[in-house]
Amino acid sequence: MEVALFVPCYVDQFYPGAARATLELLEKLGVTVRYPEGQTCCGQPMANSGYEHLAGGCNENFVERFSGYDYIISPSGSCVLHLKEHLHSEKHPVQGEEIRHRIFELTEFLTDILKVEELDARFPHKVGVHQSCHGQRGLKLSQMSELTAPAFSKPGKLLHLVKDIELVELDRIDECCGFGGTFCVAEEAVSVKMGKDRVADHLRHGAEYITGADMSCLMHMEGILRRNKSNTKVIHIAEILNSH
Amino acid sequence: MQANEKKHHTLADHFNADEARVDWHDKTLWFVRTKRDRLTHDLLEWEELRDTASQIKSHVLSNLSQYLEEFEQKASANGVVVHWAADAEEHNNIVFNLLKKQGIDRMVKSKSMLTEECHLNDYLAKQGIEVIDSDLGERIVQLAKEMPSHIVLPCIHKKKEEIGDLFHEHLGTEAGVSDPQILTETARQHLRDVFITRKAALTGVNFAIAETGEMVICTNEGNADMGAHLSNIHIASMGIEKIIPKRAHLGVFLRLLTRSATGQPITTYSSHFKKPRKGQEMHVILVDNGRSRQLGRTNFRNSLKCIRCGACMNTCPVYRRSGGHSYHNAVSGPIGSILAPNLDMKEFSDLPFASTLCGSCSNVCPVKIDIHDQLYKWRQELVKAGYTDKKKTVAMKLMAATLSSPTKFKLAGKLGRLTLKYAPFTVNNGLNPWYKGREMPAPPKESFSEWYANRGKDKKI
Amino acid sequence: MNSREKILQAVKLAQPEVLPLPTALETPTVYSDPVVKFTEVAQAVGSSVIEVNSLEAIEDHLKEVYLPELQKKWQASGKLRVVSTSVGFENFAEQIDSSDIDPHTFQDVEVAIMKADLGVAENSALWVPETIIRVLPFICQHLILLVDKKTIVSNMHQAYERMGLGQDDYGAFIAGPSKTADIEQSLVLGAHGPRSLWIYLIGDVE
Numbered sequence: 001m002e003v004a005l006f007v008p009c010y011v012d013q014f015y016p017g018a019a020r021a022t023l024e025l026l027e028k029l030g031v032t033v034r035y036p037e038g039q040t041c042c043g044q045p046m047a048n049s050g051y052e053h054l055a056g057g058c059n060e061n062f063v064e065r066f067s068g069y070d071y072i073i074s075p076s077g078s079c080v081l082h083l084k085e086h087l088h089s090e091k092h093p094v095q096g097e098e099i100r101h102r103i104f105e106l107t108e109f110l111t112d113i114l115k116v117e118e119l120d121a122r123f124p125h126k127v128g129v130h131q132s133c134h135g136q137r138g139l140k141l142s143q144m145s146e147l148t149a150p151a152f153s154k155p156g157k158l159l160h161l162v163k164d165i166e167l168v169e170l171d172r173i174d175e176c177c178g179f180g181g182t183f184c185v186a187e188e189a190v191s192v193k194m195g196k197d198r199v200a201d202h203l204r205h206g207a208e209y210i211t212g213a214d215m216s217c218l219m220h221m222e223g224i225l226r227r228n229k230s231n232t233k234v235i236h237i238a239e240i241l242n243s244h
Numbered sequence: 245m246q247a248n249e250k251k252h253h254t255l256a257d258h259f260n261a262d263e264a265r266v267d268w269h270d271k272t273l274w275f276v277r278t279k280r281d282r283l284t285h286d287l288l289e290w291e292e293l294r295d296t297a298s299q300i301k302s303h304v305l306s307n308l309s310q311y312l313e314e315f316e317q318k319a320s321a322n323g324v325v326v327h328w329a330a331d332a333e334e335h336n337n338i339v340f341n342l343l344k345k346q347g348i349d350r351m352v353k354s355k356s357m358l359t360e361e362c363h364l365n366d367y368l369a370k371q372g373i374e375v376i377d378s379d380l381g382e383r384i385v386q387l388a389k390e391m392p393s394h395i396v397l398p399c400i401h402k403k404k405e406e407i408g409d410l411f412h413e414h415l416g417t418e419a420g421v422s423d424p425q426i427l428t429e430t431a432r433q434h435l436r437d438v439f440i441t442r443k444a445a446l447t448g449v450n451f452a453i454a455e456t457g458e459m460v461i462c463t464n465e466g467n468a469d470m471g472a473h474l475s476n477i478h479i480a481s482m483g484i485e486k487i488i489p490k491r492a493h494l495g496v497f498l499r500l501l502t503r504s505a506t507g508q509p510i511t512t513y514s515s516h517f518k519k520p521r522k523g524q525e526m527h528v529i530l531v532d533n534g535r536s537r538q539l540g541r542t543n544f545r546n547s548l549k550c551i552r553c554g555a556c557m558n559t560c561p562v563y564r565r566s567g568g569h570s571y572h573n574a575v576s577g578p579i580g581s582i583l584a585p586n587l588d589m590k591e592f593s594d595l596p597f598a599s600t601l602c603g604s605c606s607n608v609c610p611v612k613i614d615i616h617d618q619l620y621k622w623r624q625e626l627v628k629a630g631y632t633d634k635k636k637t638v639a640m641k642l643m644a645a646t647l648s649s650p651t652k653f654k655l656a657g658k659l660g661r662l663t664l665k666y667a668p669f670t671v672n673n674g675l676n677p678w679y680k681g682r683e684m685p686a687p688p689k690e691s692f693s694e695w696y697a698n699r700g701k702d703k704k705i
Numbered sequence: 706m707n708s709r710e711k712i713l714q715a716v717k718l719a720q721p722e723v724l725p726l727p728t729a730l731e732t733p734t735v736y737s738d739p740v741v742k743f744t745e746v747a748q749a750v751g752s753s754v755i756e757v758n759s760l761e762a763i764e765d766h767l768k769e770v771y772l773p774e775l776q777k778k779w780q781a782s783g784k785l786r787v788v789s790t791s792v793g794f795e796n797f798a799e800q801i802d803s804s805d806i807d808p809h810t811f812q813d814v815e816v817a818i819m820k821a822d823l824g825v826a827e828n829s830a831l832w833v834p835e836t837i838i839r840v841l842p843f844i845c846q847h848l849i850l851l852v853d854k855k856t857i858v859s860n861m862h863q864a865y866e867r868m869g870l871g872q873d874d875y876g877a878f879i880a881g882p883s884k885t886a887d888i889e890q891s892l893v894l895g896a897h898g899p900r901s902l903w904i905y906l907i908g909d910v911e
Contacts, residue, residue: 511880
């Protein structure tokens with residue numbers, strides 16, 4: 001199986017550790033991983049701001065870089081959801097359509113395609129799980145608290161395979177952290193308040209780490225934790241699943 | 245007023261000046277959301293009910309003209325006078341003329357978001373007609389000279405002490421009294437006198453049934469019934485989208501409405517008005533006011549399915565932390581943000597951006613409106629129509645050019661990481677708003693792609 | 706073109722091709738004992754539920770339990786105006802059988818006794834059709850509803866199925882005393898309508 005790794009632009013620039021862990025974890029599980037050169041961005045920053053029509057260049061670049069792989073994997077639910085819903089190519093419409101079906105967020109790839117049942121990982125810490133909205137409600141990585149339906153969680157299932165990890169319960173299991181792309185600056189006051197409240201829930205329950213399948217939410221919460229000089233850290237789920 | 249002062253982010257910023265109050269507001273509404281969860285999670289067929297309701301509404305919207313005519317015919321046969329209003333002004337005129345004909349200058353009104361949308365009270369006041377709102381929450385905001393901040397819980401933004409002060413000033417309670425029991429009792433006595441003395445009553449309509457010409461009105465307080473049954477003339481105002489085909493469909497909608505709204509199994513009163521009381525006049529005004537235009541917008545048509553339960557407001561993390569007034573529209577919150585741009589794209593161009601697109605609203609919606617997808621689509625429409633900041637467009641074009649080109653991206657990244665000035669989400673706003681409450685990520689010494697290029701040299705993949 | 710034609714024309718142009726109506730729900734929840742569920746929900750929304758086997762038993766209960774309770778809990782005193790639109794309470798209540806009475810004259814009614822046609826277990830709603838005076842179940846201070854146990858159905862679908870299109874000019878589902886939580890979500894019973902609702906569930910009459 002040959003998969004291509006898509007590392008979102010801000011992860012590439014600010015959180016290389018999350019991307020490294022994703023790569024190493026996949027390799028550990030026997031997957032041949034390619035990292036196509038010249039990849040940039042999924043186009044979401046423009047699209048969510050109302051400029052989807054300007055995302056054409058991003059789209060074409062994406063399709064050129066990522067055509068022909070069995071799967072495309074990315075450690076970001078938000079970017080994957082955007083591509084699944086909005087990627088299209090004028091130049092290569094068929095390939096564009098194909099990518100939309102072949103792109104997976106890391107944890108859903110691990111549970112649904114690789115069907116991972118065990119992991120050689122250990123993380124002896126108290127951890128709070130942040131359900132990022134686009135991964136959870138968009139990609140349906142976990143059951144949503146609003147619905148009357150059986151509970152499940154793909155990231156949760158994987159974390160339970162990690163030795164010595166202690167997952168903390170939260171008061172609000174799937175409330176948004178308030179990042180929201182350009183929302184975080186355009187609606188600064190509400191965004192920060194949402195982030196503070198989300199972080200406080202984790203702290204109240206003794207989390208040493210906040211993890212999740214989307215680095216952007218974690219970046220937002222990290223910004224708040226560091227501003228408050230908290231000892232609690234954020235960590236991408238790939239780094240926990242890849243820990244030893 | 246400066247253009248920016250009326251925008252959501254500015255109003256939300258003011259609301260957040262008092263953090264303890266934001267916490268209180270958030271917790272109060274979250275409490276309502278958890279009550280809703282308790283009731284809905286109990287019902288195994290909940291999701292099937294939502295699907296069914298959504299499909300009934302899809303059907304209605306696809307056959308609305310016929311159902312409107314059927315309703316008109318049945319209601320007329322029942323002795324109800326049917327009026328049609330193309331817009332808010334015509335609606336207000338119809339109400340005024342009905343009152344004038346009877347020489348009435350005082351009216352009691354139960355909750356109707358449509359009359360808020362039409363600014364009926366202001367209009368009638370200018371004509372010398374006094375309107376008293378009889379829903380407790382609405383009466384409170386009326387005394388405070390404010391708009392409702394929530395469609396179901398109109399004064400949810402007010403603390404009981406503030407309500408106590410209002411009652412002291414207007415209804416003569418003792419200074420400092422804020423016990424909800426005492427305040428409610430005071431309002432009961434005050435409004436009972438109003439019900440007894442008013443000859444005209446206006447109500448909203450929750451559901452209008454084409455098959456029977458009935459109008460169903462739901463309240464917990466009993467105020468719609470008190471007003472209507474004691475009046476000589478009952479006027480019911482409804483948007484044209486409130487029609488449902490059959491009486492049996494009430495079984496679906498009444499099961500959904502209050503469980504979603506307040507976490508009750510049903511409202512205390514679900515009153516079915518078919519014919520006027522002996523000697524009474526009953527009127528219904530069918531109001532378009534932009535609804536037929538929204539019906540024609542394929543992307544936003546489904547917003548007309550709304551049954552006004554307010555669940556999307558209670559669950560919305562932005563609404564809970566910005567307050568209903570920050571939406572500067574009669575209907576606030578997520579549903580208001582997809583309805584308002586249809587009324588005035590320029591004035592409400594900010595609302596679709598007052599969201600993180602988290603999607604919780606769509607999940608609680610009892611008629612399964614794809615609210616967060618419509619917010620996304622409104623953003624595209626508003627940008628194309630030129631209702632957003634021109635500077636933002638320039639910045640977006642620059643960003644799009646950078647992100648389309650691997651070479652430019654690499655360069656920008658290198659510069660960016662060094663100076664921490666580059667991050668796609670801060671485009672056009674700079675980093676100041678980010679830094680106000682947050683730190684930026686600590687810059688790594690190399691990007692992933694740089695690390696990978698070096699690793700490739702060792703491993704020769 | 707007048708507004709009616711204008712609106713209908715605009716709607717016709719805007720609406721999509723006709724979509725089908727869905728079928729009824731497959732298996733809405735039904736309760737093995739609807740009366741038990743009804744009682745549980747009724748109490749949860751602030752109603753009092755009394756099971757009786759005859760009209761005489763109701764009258765006895767009214768005198769021995771209800772009125773003393775009314776006086777104790779609600780400080781109702783003096784000569785209380787009690788009216789009934791249901792026959793059989795002539796010793797106890799003023800019988801109302803004419804609709805030609807100005808509804809305003811009922812503003813001093815303390816207790817109203819009325820009959821409900823059916824009850825719904827899932828939400829404790831009782832269907833009260835127009836019985837002579839429309840405002841009566843709202844304007845009274847305290848409401849008493851009588852309902853035959855056999856008419857309690859499980860859910861709203863069953864209720865509307867049984868009611869059909871209905872012959873009533875007006876009717877209301879009533880579930881509990883009137884209430885509001887508009888002030889800081891604090892629940893207060895007795896908003897504009899009755900402060901209390903007592904439901905007499907009538908079983909097999911011997």
